[in-house]
Amino acid sequence: MNANDNAPALEFWFEFASTYSYIAAERIVDLAAKAGVRVAWKPFLLGPIFQAQGWNDSPFNLYPVKGRYMWRDMERLCARHGLPFAKPALFPQRSILAARLALALEHEPRCPAFVRGVYRANFAQGRNIGEHAVMEAALAEAGLDPAHWIARAETVKDALRAQNERAVQVGIFGAPSFVSGNEIFWGNDRLEDAVAWHAEVTRGAR
Amino acid sequence: MNANDNAPALEFWFEFASTYSYIAAERIVDLAAKAGVRVAWKPFLLGPIFQAQGWNDSPFNLYPVKGRYMWRDMERLCARHGLPFAKPALFPQRSILAARLALALEHEPRCPAFVRGVYRANFAQGRNIGEHAVMEAALAEAGLDPAHWIARAETVKDALRAQNERAVQVGIFGAPSFVSGNEIFWGNDRLEDAVAWHAEVTRGAR
Numbered sequence: 001m002n003a004n005d006n007a008p009a010l011e012f013w014f015e016f017a018s019t020y021s022y023i024a025a026e027r028i029v030d031l032a033a034k035a036g037v038r039v040a041w042k043p044f045l046l047g048p049i050f051q052a053q054g055w056n057d058s059p060f061n062l063y064p065v066k067g068r069y070m071w072r073d074m075e076r077l078c079a080r081h082g083l084p085f086a087k088p089a090l091f092p093q094r095s096i097l098a099a100r101l102a103l104a105l106e107h108e109p110r111c112p113a114f115v116r117g118v119y120r121a122n123f124a125q126g127r128n129i130g131e132h133a134v135m136e137a138a139l140a141e142a143g144l145d146p147a148h149w150i151a152r153a154e155t156v157k158d159a160l161r162a163q164n165e166r167a168v169q170v171g172i173f174g175a176p177s178f179v180s181g182n183e184i185f186w187g188n189d190r191l192e193d194a195v196a197w198h199a200e201v202t203r204g205a206r
Numbered sequence: 207m208n209a210n211d212n213a214p215a216l217e218f219w220f221e222f223a224s225t226y227s228y229i230a231a232e233r234i235v236d237l238a239a240k241a242g243v244r245v246a247w248k249p250f251l252l253g254p255i256f257q258a259q260g261w262n263d264s265p266f267n268l269y270p271v272k273g274r275y276m277w278r279d280m281e282r283l284c285a286r287h288g289l290p291f292a293k294p295a296l297f298p299q300r301s302i303l304a305a306r307l308a309l310a311l312e313h314e315p316r317c318p319a320f321v322r323g324v325y326r327a328n329f330a331q332g333r334n335i336g337e338h339a340v341m342e343a344a345l346a347e348a349g350l351d352p353a354h355w356i357a358r359a360e361t362v363k364d365a366l367r368a369q370n371e372r373a374v375q376v377g378i379f380g381a382p383s384f385v386s387g388n389e390i391f392w393g394n395d396r397l398e399d400a401v402a403w404h405a406e407v408t409r410g411a412r
Binding site for chain 2: 053063065066068069072073076171173174183184185186187189190193
């Protein structure tokens with residue numbers, strides 16, 4: 001099946017510091033293509049959303065028992081999906097530059113390649129995505145001009161703030177989230193459900 | 207396949223006030239039977255575990271955006287699995303009597319029928335499982351003598367406290383959780399993974 005270019009896209013809301021968003025970013029391209037579903041890549045920042053709930057850190061750090069579970073769960077899931085994984089020394093990493101870059105790239109065909117490269121840097125390659133040099137390398141590896149896109153990232157600061165406000169309005173509280181019309185699906189575990197739902201919407205079956 | 211009576215059981219840790227535990231309780235019997243896996247039913251209370259994290263209510267009430275999502279997610283999941291569902295007027299409901307009863311019943315063949323009846327009372331039938339009369343009806347519907355088991359529930363108060371302490375020691379922080387040896391699987395979404403893992407352990411493949 002080919003995606004219908006005129007149909008509304010399934011929105012994939014992701015945070016570069018989010019572990020489960022890594023797995024979803026790796027899986028969504030093939031799953032959506034098989035279902036004939038277009039994907040809109042929506043970077044956002046969980047930090048402001050967590051702060052509004054009274055959290056000044058990742059809940060996986062604030063609640064260490066849950067954090068220990070999450071890292072083991074990531075090991076098992078990545079093994080099952082054949083994804084490389086190495087627990088980063090720093091978590092969560094500062095993701096604002098990566099988010100601005102992904103937003104600047106949202107209409108570029110190479111956006112997904114860049115996004116997946118950033119996730120591998122964070123969760124498989126032991127790099128710190130908060131560093132400019134790491135972002136430049138990720139752009140270059142995705143076939144994108146680093147200097148050009150780093151400059152463009154400076155121009156989307158307000159747009160990223162607006163994107164985050166929209167996330168809150170939609171009812172997003174975590175990452176990854178998938179949005180199809182008024183339906184939100186939260187978590188990598190809901191990716192198949194979200195794609196199936198959106199495929200039905202696209203076909204007019206819902 | 208028949209479950210091997212000598213093999214260690216997959217531990218199913220559930221809280222009667224937990225929405226996703228309802229779905230897991232309905233699904234685990236068939237899934238485990240098909241995989242030849244024995245299940246040990248482990249009622250516990252999330253309240254003390256949440257209080258130790260600084261929460262004095264369900265996170266779905268403390269974080270209303272997440273709560274709204276959860277109720278919609280429950281609607282979708284119950285529809286998919288063919289389970290009756292009606293959002294209870296009171297959430298979370300007081301589950302200590304139900305938990306004591308389930309612990310008193312842990313070695314009874316009718317324990318799963320009682321557990322599933324309590325979940326349906328809470329999440330499908332608009333009843334309050336904190337009421338003695340509702341528990342007596344659930345016992346009777348499961349073919350169990352209400353007076354006998356209500357009296358027995360009084361004798362397992364310390365045992366339920368010890369069960370909760372073990373949950374904390376194991377690293378459980380939410381419900382449902384499934385425990386196979388040193389592995390914890392959290393959430394109804396992990397039920398298939400937990401059963402498959404435990405089946406491999408039982409066969410000596412892990």
